[in-house]
Amino acid sequence: MYYKDEDAFDIVENYQSYFKIDALLMSKIDETKTPGILLNLPYKTELPLSYISIGQRVPEDIKTLTPEVLASYFLKG
16 A cells, blocks of 8 residues: 555544545546556445536546546556
8 A cells, every 4th residue: 555545544534523524536546557556446445426627627528437437547557
């Protein structure tokens, strides 16, 4: 596990102490070299990953996560 995973787990845990979290949105995933966080964080927190953001334009680059979107991200060259 990379330190970025631990940081993400800490962020979820800290925010859950203030309010209920129903789902996850991951941003800037196009800038990571370790996309495993897309699988690790939802698995470890038991929260669904519902949205991802790939790119700098918000809200245009926010995508509803579907199996096809996730597969295309992992399979792109």
